[in-house]
Amino acid sequence: MPTDFRPADPGSVGNRPPETSGADANVVLVAKGIVKTFGNHTALNNVDLALHSGEVHALLGENGAGKSTLIKIITGAYTPDHGEISVDGVLVQFTTPQQAQSAGIGTVYQEVNLLPNMTVIDNLFIGRQPRRYGFVDRKKMAREAHRILSQYGLDIDVHAELSTFSVAVQQIIAIARAVELSGKVLILDEPTASLDRTEVEKLFEIVRRLKARGLAIVFITHFLDQVFELSDRVTVLRNGRLVGSETIGDLDRTSLVRMMLGKDLAFVHAELAADDTEPSSPLMRFRGFGRSGSVNPFDLTVHRGEVIGVAGLLGSGRTEMARLMFGIDTADQGALDIDGQKISLRAPQDAVSQGFGFCPEDRKVDGIFGDLSVRENIIIAMQAKLGWLQALNRDEQMEIAEHFIEALDIRTASADLPVKLLSGGNQQKVILARWLATDPRFLILDEPTRGIDVGAHAEIVRMISRLREDGLALIVISSELDEIVSYSSRVVVMRDRSLVAELRGAEINPSSIVRAIAAQDAEAAE
Amino acid sequence: MRIPSVKCLLSPQLVALLGVLLFNWIVFPGFFDVAWRDGRFFGSLVDVINRGAPVAILSIGMTAIIATRGVDLSVGAVMAVAGAVAATCAVTGQPVIIMLLAPLAVGMLCGLWNGFLVSILGIQPFVATLVLMVAGRGVAQLITEGSIVTFNDPVLIFIGTGSFLGLPMPAVIAIALMVGAHLLVRRTAIGLFIEAIGINRSAANYTALRSRSLVLAIYAFGGVCAAIAGTIAAGDIRGADANNTGLWLELDAILAVVIGGTSLMGGRFSIPLSVVGALIIQAMNTGILVSGFPPEFNLIVKAGLIIIILVLQSAKLAPALDRIFKQRPVQPSIQTSEKTG
């Protein structure tokens, strides 16, 4: 059943792919003249892409440039309005992702598209489970699963439900699945967004191995370092148009950014964090705050006008600490004082009424209201704060929404577009806008730059600094140490669900953070 | 209120309603005849809005419930309970105000019970309300002891069969409730919050929407709507028939909501369109009545019409229809995500 993709027009076999570099021999997949419109918005306009075997091909572009859409067209999840795709010189028309899979194209779509209700092995093998006597062979699958995941250093209960694992683990499983499926082409749409360094390293190792085996690999990311580290060629999209395809050797960082943004970008430098003067007025104080089974009691004082960066490995409990601070989980020990007054956080309402805001890390599950418009998504937290009856009217909503769409450069056809139709990075900005609209005094950002393009990334970093200057207190959780260093006035480090270190002033630099994170290993080594 | 755009007038629901009415006209040419008699309008068309009122009222409450990704199977039983309470008050000679408020209070209590199970205990709505669907009818029968409690109270009878400005009272109540509920959800933030909860409960929690109290309130409102429908049904036959009042009407109400375009998976909703859905169902029933088909064909005709309506408004066909309408030079698709009306 799974092998029925059909050549649309056998007569056109051997059509020349758009790349005329003489490397035709090892061209695996060619997409030519792809056009895709959604309503009256053109997401892709005459885009070409050629993949060669044995190369890592980075697909780059701003949020909303059309990268994911192109991937979905290549793999049969969407049908293009125009254009043709050929694999190994044969024209194909995939109408379902299943057909692409059986043609040897393995894909990790953006925003982990797995089945949270099923076990790890189901997620790894669904659609191609090994069978014995007509029944799926779970023993064999479990063995295979352990073998596959061990390559990624993941030793987990493969019979547990996927939803019991963190986003990072799910991401790795999605990658593992795609790698297993890819006979010719592996497509990775922002696979590293929620991974930390060690995991990224493991992934790169595997990608290099596959490359050596002759696979063509498409790699979408917003981390330019990773592009230079891994890829051989880049294709850049801007506003749904092809900007160009270049060999990586011909490019440097600035020219790449210029290709993506169409202009130069002033990079933000780390000078902001350099002031080591303690911000004057303490805003709130968590004392012995914790929850058994989740986060060990910690003490933390938050001052007005400071950014506290939270560093730690995956699963170190950073997200859980944030949830506790926002009243999503209730603390069963310790206390919180705000301006000297004791406050109890029993529900997010309590936190919001104190002027807290929280951008969760898993935007799809905990953040966006997919069917609501961008406008409604932006004003909803503010409206929740106002209450049920005191409604913002449409014009007021529009004004607020337009303001943030402009301020954060959210790429959307209109403020009334359902937010689920926005590209991933733009959805992230919408959630940020939602909390900024509530005019908070304390903002918790959990991985705010995940999946955000270079331009927007710089914008968000700038904004964090600006908010801080406005007197806001911020807690920012991030796995990117450079980023943490660039805006934090203080860094706390978490390990094994405990707050283990606090760095300030000159201590704030990547190497000392890494040391604090790894201290345990060092101790163990002694 | 904003003037409904042309696009919303061409909504598949209204097209479907028109279609069913035309169908009725074909099988019974006198369908559109309306006469003025005894200070009220009289005709099949009036019957449609009069008989459709109870389901329309149920669907008003049901819309909000379904929009939060819930469902209320107990509305039929609550109708019976409310009718029984109203009738009991009437025959025991309670003051009018009590006779009218008692069923509403009981309905609200039933709704709060459902809401409690769903929102506080976290039980799946389908089973949570199944409990009251089964037990509620028992309670109603307990009140009437299985018989039809007949009454002669003029106020209740007026609610069931009276008329106001020539329109039947049930229809007047339904319209008032529809307009009131629509304004309530759209002029406040409640509508937005309901949709948000239905679309993503977890995100609603992160946004501090007070989902629990809202869900509780919505089920309570559903109970009140059911109670109103039950009071009307009792007034209509001048008696409380605990055995049959509202039997299987929950399915009609859900059907009305879904025909009205609200997804059972929650999210976007429109109360007026649900009411149109209820009218479509009733127009079908009335059409079958006046058509003279043998009754064993009733269900087949109904099934056929539902299928046609669904095909008309199916997600896959809607764009095609849109295109047909777009070709006319009327107001080029001002696509607002604002709900109709």
Add this chain to the structure above:
Amino acid sequence: MNPRYRPLAATTLIFVVAYGLCILQYPGMWSTRILGNFLTDNAFLGIAAVGATFVIISGGIDLSIGAVIGLAGVVVAVLVSHLGLHPIAAFGIVLTMSALFGAAMGAVIHFLQVPPFIVTLAGMFLARGLASILSQDSIPISHPFYKTIMDLYYRLPGGGRLSAIGLLMLLVFLIGGLIAHRTRFGSYVYALGGNPTSAALMGVPTGPVTIGIYALSSLLGGLAGIVYSLYTSAGYPLAAVGIELDSIAAVVIGGTLLTGGYGFVFGTLIGVMLQGLVQTYIVFDGTLSSWWTKIAIGVLLFLFILLQQLVFSAHKAGARLKKAAA
């Protein structure tokens, strides 16, 4: 134990405890007769509920089951009693027809993207309507083959009967369990219920699977109709009215989530048995009026759900709430 199975274990435990309590009050309920009756009397409900389990795990709903049971019974009766066909041939025809009926509903659901609630509601009207056009009255079936099957039972010590249809139900549960938990089709059903978009992106053939699920449900509805016709030796267009709600309740009591993606076929068996237990208990009590019967059923239903909720709310709280909004 794998935490996935905890709710299932809890439901089973609740059944055992409830049965124990019943026996304490009415020792007569501990007899092979009652046990045999549990299987025989609930055979058609159980078979239909297996189909409902698949539909619900896939995130859908099938309201047409009861009507399909009625229609299947009438068609069998017409074929056997009026047209003189051998029951086995009639069974074959009926099963094929029901499967096609379900497949058609599945196709409408998948291709026209119409909610299953509505499609199957229309299916329910259609099937009931067809049945009452075929015959308004109930048609007795007096073929010797029917007698043979109903006389096929294993007499248990103590007067109980392990009837052919009771065993058939157990067999259907067994096969259903195997399909759900041990085949690719089964995993597709769970996938669809978990997140249809992801499932499609992961290469699950959503169209054929949707059609297959509803075909299976109607096929089992047809089988349940045949069993019902064996049980009553007749075909009656109004048979099994409202069975869809009973079977959905059985599925949900058995721990399956109506939102889809999670559940066990075996749990449904417990759900069916629990419902049978409630009815038997009420018959043994024998003092409840019509209305108190309804109230008692409602209250007992509530207690079961509440208990179950308490047992696995901890399990649910973490994992279920995280379910992605597709």
Add this chain to the structure above:
Amino acid sequence: ANLTIGFSQIGSESGWRAAETSVTKAEAEKRGITLKFADAQQKQENQIKAIRGFIAQGVDAILVAPVVATGWENVLTEAKEAKIPVILLDRGIDAPKDLYLTSVASDQVKEGRVAGEWLVKTVGSKPCKVVELQGTVGSTPAINRKKGFEEAIAGQKNISIVRSQTGDFTRAKGKEVMEGFLKAENGGKDICAMYAHNDDMAVGGIQAIKDAGLKPGKDILVVSIDAVPDIFQAMAAGEANATVELTPNMAGPALDALAAFLKDKKQPEKFIITESKLYTPADDPKGEYERRKGLGY
């Protein structure tokens, strides 16, 4: 000795059914019998389960008001093997006669016929268009009462049924259907009589006729079946013309027959048919209303 009897009732779908239940309970109490009551909620399978449950409990006898005529052979055979006599109420079944002691029932076809004959007699040779409010499609009483009525008017060219729809035996649906008929038949001017398969629907229909500005009982004749209290009230007000009685006291004769059988093995008559008495306004409707009011209708 103190007898224990199981009673499997169909449900409580109408006032008449409630009355039958309460009369049965009263009759059992009068004789010092313990009655085990099981409500089947309109489902045959529940009735079969209940009978099986009664057998398992070892009751002394079983009363059943069967929901349909077919499908009783297996379970009644079990009862017979367990030596428990079974008595049918309301209606007969398609099963070998040795499987039950006796059947106390009305003749539903006759009920329809009595109603029809009354109409034939009343209208004489005038042309008369009749509208019919049927019971639930497929239910035995609806089929039989329709059949009986049609038999009675079969020879009369002047009487014809012009419209026939189901009112599901309920007051609300009866009213709704009659409303439709009135619109469809020239505002009701063309209708000469309304025949309803039960009184509840007739009461609903009467209200519809009044709402349409016509006089029930005069402009449109009203004839129905069951003889529940409310129809006598209508009759007293001149709004209904005839009803055929279906007595809710089936249990009395049944328990008498059972007592005789248990005492000295006296085989009762196989079919005890209750009377299908016709009531018209001449039969003291007020008095009949008072007599029936307390019976649990």
